[in-house]
Amino acid sequence: MLRIPCPFCGPRDESEFAYGGEAHIARPENSWTLSDGDWADYVFMRTNPKGRHAERWRHSHGCGRWFNALRDTATHEIVATYRIGEPTPTGRR
Amino acid sequence: MTRSFRTGEGGRIDRSKPIGFTFDGKTYAGFAGDTLASALLANGVRLVARSFKYHRPRGIFSAGAEEPNALVRVGDGARALPNTRATQVELYEGLAAYSQNNWPSLRFDAGAAANLFSRLLPAGFYYKTFMRPKRMWQWYERRIRRAAGMGRAPDAPDPDLYDKRHAHCDVLIVGGGPAGLSAALAAGQTGARVILADEQSEFGGTLLGETGKLGGASAADWAADAVAELSAMPEVRLLPRATVFGYYDHNHLGIAERVADHLPAPTAGTPRQRLWKVRAKQVVLAAGSHERPLVFADNDRPGIMLAGAARSYLNRYGVRAGSRVLIFTNNDSAYPLAVDLAAAGGDVAAVVDLRPAASQHPAAWRMDELKIEVLRGYAVAGTKGRLRLKSATVMALNADGNEVAGGAREIACDAIAMSGGWSPAVHLFSQSRGALEYDEVLAAFVPGRAVQATRSAGACNGSFDLHRCFLEGFDAGKAAAADAGFTAEDEQRPLPAATQAKPGPVRMINPVPSIRPVGQGPKHFVDFQNDVTAADIGLAAREGYASVEHTKRYTTTGMGTDQGKTSSLNALGLLADQLALAIPDVGATTFRPPYTPVTFGALAGRDIGELYAPLRRTPMQRWHEDAGAAFEDVGQWKRPFYYPRRSETKEQAVRREVLAVRNSVGILDASTLGKIDIKGPDAAALLDWIYTNDWARLGVGRCRYGVMCREDGMVLDDGVTARLGEEHFLMHTTSGNAERVSAWLEEWLQTEWPAMRARCTVVTEHYATVAVAGPNARRLLAALAAGIDLGIDMGNAAFPHMSVREGVVAGIPARVFRVSYTGELSYEINVKARHGLTLWRALLTAGERFGVMPFGTEAMHVLRAEKGYIMVGQETDGTVTPLDLGMERAISTRKDFLGKRSLSRADMTKPDRKQLVGLLTEDPDDVLPEGAHIVAEQPGKPPLQAQGHVTSSYYSPTLGRSIALALLRGGRGQLGRQVFVPREDCGSSAATVVDPAFYDPKGVRLHG
Secondary structure (H helix, E strand, O other), X not given: OOEEEEOOOEEEEHHHOEXXXXXXXXXXXXXXXXXXXXXHHHHHOOOOOOOEXXXXXXXXXXXXXXXXXXXXXXXXXXXXXXXXXXXXXOOOO | OOOOOXXXXXXXXXXXXXXXXXXXXXXXXXXXOOEHHHHHHHOOOOOOEEOOOOOOEEOOOOOOOOOOOOEEEEOOHHXXXXXXXXXXXXXXXXXXXXXXXXXXXXXXXXXXXXXXXXXXXXXXXXXXXXXXXXXXXXXXXXXXXXXXOOOOOOOOOOOOOEEEEEEEXXXXXEOOOHHHHHHHHHHHOOOOOEEEEOOOOOOOHHHHHOOOEEOOEEHHHHHHHHHHHHHOOOOEEEXXXXXXXXXXXXXXXXXXXXXXXXXXXXXXXXXXXXXXXXXXXXXXXXXXXXXXXXXXXXXXXXXXXXXXXXXXXXXXXXXXXXXXXXXXXOOHHHHHHHHHHHHOOOEEEEEEEOOOOOOOOHHHHOOOOOOOOEEEOEEEEEEEOOOOOOEEEEEEEOOOXXXXXXXXEEEEOOEEEEEOOEEEOOHHHHHOOOOEEEEOOOOEEEEOOOOOOEEEOHHHHOOOOHHHHHHHHHHHHHHHHHHOOOOOOOOOOOOOOOOOOOXXXXXXXXXXXXXXXXXXXXXXXXXXXXXXXXXXXXXXXXXXXXXXXXXXXXXXXXXXXXXXXXXXXXXXHHHHHHHOOOHHHHOOOOOOOXXXXXXXXXHHOOOOHHHOOOOEOOOOHHHHHHOOOEEEEEOOEEEEEEOOOOOOOHHHHHHHHHHHHHHOOEEEEOOOOEEEEEEOOOHHHHHHHHEOOOOOOOOXXXXXXXXXXXXXXXXXXXXXXXXXXXXXXXXXXXXXXXXXXXXXXXXXXXHOOOOOOOXXXXXXXXXXXXXXXXXXXXHHHHHHEEOOOOOOOOOHHHOOOOEEXXXXXXXXEEEEEEOOOOOOOEEEEEEEHHHHHHHHHHHHHHOHHHOOEEOOHHHHHHHHHHHOOOOOOOOOOOOOOOOOOOOHHHOOOOOOOOOHHHHOOHHHHOOOOEXXXXXXXXXXXXXXXXXXXXXXXXXXXXXXXXXXXXXXXXXXXXXXXXXEEEEEEOHHHHOXXXXXXXXXXXXXXXXXXXXXXXXOXXXXXXXX
8 A cells, every 4th residue: 555645634545545547637628629539639548657657646535635646657656746736846757 | 103202301382381282183282382283293193184186195394384284274163264374373272173175084085096196187187177168167166176175164253353453663573583683672772663573472583493502591592581672662562473464565564463363262352363554664574584395206295394394393392303303405404403303312314415515514513423324415215104204215316416326225214304495585575576686505586676665684685694694683673763763872782692604505406306207106296285296397397388477377386375485496496497597587476465374354354244334324214224114225325225014025115105106295315315515606617517508597596407427428427406596506416426526526626627716515414305205295395394485375486396495394494495306296305414303204294194105215216217317327337428318408509518528529429329218018017127138139049239238127106017218229219119138037028119208208297
């Protein structure tokens, strides 16, 4: 079980959190102008890297807040967590 | 046969405390401090088990967690624990143990016939023999399982308590031997929070069986002093009888503590076992090592055991492994056993050393003085003795060590103590995803680069001499504490000066040659628990299994409950030889938790029975229970399913409840409906994004039905939302779904629209809700309501369908919604939760003159299905869009909403999508099974092309016939067509496709 530092509450066990998939995917503003392919890209396609991955988590059994985490998918190391709207601390890879 | 193998003195047993126990019903005596294994050995019991596949007689093999043979059932009835290692069972008065895997008895086992046919049972024989016919596999499997050795599960619920505990510490130390105790002393004196866990009842590890002195004191006394010192440290927690079984991410470790397994029964109020979940800043692994057997011909007879185990039994338990012991080794570590046996007055038949060169170990220098014959460059080429070992055949090796040569010498002995070298217990290190490296000198895998905050020290790090164990342990403990932020102000180094020689070289000869080639005649066992031989590994390699992971699974090497602790490296060596590769190039199999088996009791802890899952109850729950309601699980809620009267069947009760609603009035406890209070200037804008229809222009005091979609366009939830104020809405979700919908709203508010001013609060439990439904609903409500114009005189306009009013009902402030899920005139009354039962009772009393009837969820389902109303999760399954449900009118064309763009994707508008329809069976009494497939033609021979499936199906008391809702390919274009539903028992049912609204399609009644 991972230990995840919630930016609002501090480190807590993974069982308090819900996973929210890849971070920094903005909803397209004018969805109706998008082609089927571009829209499907937004809805379905994710990068799924081996290594550092910026992803969303929610402290669902704690403060209830969403935040972003930079996690290494190979080692499960949580490199950093940061609030929604803040830039990825060490840059996306 | 019954002579004692107990030494005259010595050992850590308490000879003043005899203990009686039974094995297979026969009574024996041991002493306090014995394990079941040591007590059986002391009583001369050699045969303790039958092997897994061939049912060969087996004896005690080891003295610890690695035991592959001596698996027994301990205890009777509900407390019985099968597959327990006798080497780890502490003796207590009255302990009853039973051998496993034999019939009719251990001595005369009918299953041993398998041994005669063993040529027919090579590796993978299951896969080869039981392939055809395919459908027979289940029959075969049941019989194979019965023939193969597995303990029987207890036949009654476990009467004992199991506990769970979460803990944090700065340094967790695994293993309380020389390295672990040193690490604990080093870390403890810094003031760090330390947990020291050891699987045995007593700390000390190998020190407890060591005869050498440490700084004048005995090794065991040094360990006792260390434990006393640690006990005095306030931040150090000592956990004996505690196996660290799993090393998970971020230094999270699982420990199984056997609190009361050494007692006949747990004392009142204490658990039998306790599961610890420990989060450690730093971990020190000091888990020791496992000795490997030598793979020689017939190396599995009772009486053949590991040399280290024989030494442990002698020095710690005062038990000789046999009256005449032959020592067989490929390294130095077995020589001290010869010295100790001689000192205890035992008879050492000889030391057979595979190595031609003289051992440089100090113990080896004493062999001449002790008149012990040493045969260098010799091998045990075979053994004799059926139920116990009688003799060994010893022969010289050729220079290459790959063949025996010269004359055979028969040496009488009733025990062989063998050593094939030592494998560091790298299990936990490997579980922590640390890399393993192969050490050529030790012929073993040792810890390499660590991934987590962990250190290995002592034997599990490949350091087998005692001095290194103390030093490494101390340094690791100190460094771990420092990394956790603790240093000692005045460091003490209470380490003894241990003088122990470094281990000499290991000569790997695998398998040890005998007169006949491997695979013919006697067996060379590699994995004792799963009866895997050297020939099996060879066969797997010849059949093309080059990957170690495949060979493991094909031969089942290392797949027993011992997880190959003693077999994995030997198997790897054999495979490497077959493939002409070096061991590191073949690679090791992955170590996975648990290190030793963990009981289900410990894993479940207290989360059983009522505490298995949280239960949500409405304020009216007691009334439902008193009324004898049958209950249905809806999420975490228990909802009244129906209320049977006297001898009523379910069908009769549901029919009565449905007809009461259709003809007069019924009440339903709808408190479980999810409720989310939404406030803020942008509340309406939020709803416009979430729901598919328009919300901005909904008037205050009005309600609207809404469907919400995920971004892929599939239905997520539905329900009625009311506008209570300009900036205030109350959203209803399906029962048990409020948390999911609330999370959905929060996700968008927090991550995508942080500027949107709206706040959402789940208020489900704040209110009790009663639905009052039926043509007499208004009259019933009028009898109790005050301050609400129900429109009795003025007609519907005063309080129309889909609106909300506030007032007083039965003297309780209430919010009344005029909404309907039954198709009848209907109100849902919300009161504060604590008034729920009062309201419920008042409605029953006031409704007596209308014959008011409480109705359950099944009647509700029937009522809504008669109307063709969908239920999320029943008509939808994550692949259904609002368009599929025929809700085009609820799709706004004026705005964007979540999922809207997906609804115009090519795939979503295909005419052959599954669409919601109704089905009427030809036979009105034929109720289709829910989930049944629908086909277009009268079904013939399979395969059939499924056109859809039945989602809801009931007998409708209102219509006096069966009805069903279904998702059917291109369904709405097929109204009036006939389809078929294949039935398991009787051919198929014909049905006509109809509009899903079976009853009052114009909605006259709910506006009434």
